Each structure stands twice: as C-alpha cells, then as structure tokens.
C-alpha cells in the first residue's frame with residue numbers, strides 16, 4: 855500500500871477510484887438480529903467457498919459487501935444478490951454453500967432459499 859496519499863486528511867489510493875469488475879454483487883446483512891442468528895460465521899463460509907471456487911477477487915467475480923439491517927430481520931440472516939434482485943434467507947453453512955454453488959457459480963436461482971413474507 856505504498857501509493858496511499860492523504861488528501862484533506864483522508865487516505866486515498868488509485869485503486870479506490872474505480873468500481874471493481876464483478877458479475878454479482880452480494881450483500882450479507884450483519885445487522886444486530888442477523889448477527890444474533892450467526893451471520894458473521896456465515897460470512898466466513900461465504901468468503902471461503904467463493905475462494906475455493908475462484909469466484910472472488912477475480913475479474914468478473916463476486917463482489918461481497920456486509921451491510922447493516924436490510925429490514926426483513928425476522929427472516930434472516932438476509933443475503934441479497936444483484937443484478938438478479940434475489941432476497942435470500944440463509945440459516946446454515948449448508949445453505950450458504952448451496953447458494954454459492956448454484957447461484958453464484960452456476961447461475962441458477964435457489965428457489966427454496968428465497969425469502970417469503972410471513973405474518
């Protein structure tokens with residue numbers, strides 16, 4: 855990180871001026887309720903599985919972002935995938951691995967993990 859230059863007291867780097875190349879943008883909620891339901895452990899599984907499949911930190915790969923509350927807390931941990939605008943509930947490592955393999959690597963929406971509103 856030798857290229858870091860403070861401007862107006864804020865660190866800058868040439869790479870921080872470009873939008874990363876990506877095929878999917880994934881947002882995993884690490885808000886308070888999703889975190890209570892294990893979101894941080896699922897984040898590790900998500901990253902690890904994407905690395906195993908070489909689908910992260912590569913051109914046309916998956917861009918990961920942790921978020922605060924995405925609102926349907928009762929259905930979480932919540933994970934959203936763009937550009938398909940899929941809202942998923944992931945409740946186990948197995949759910950995350952299946953989502954990565956089918957949707958992020960295979961291009962197929964995982965219907966049974968899609969969030970469905972409930973009263």
Ligand code: FES
Pocket residue numbers: 883884885886887888889922923924925926927928930931932
């Ligand atoms: S805390 Fe995750 S959706 Fe609200």
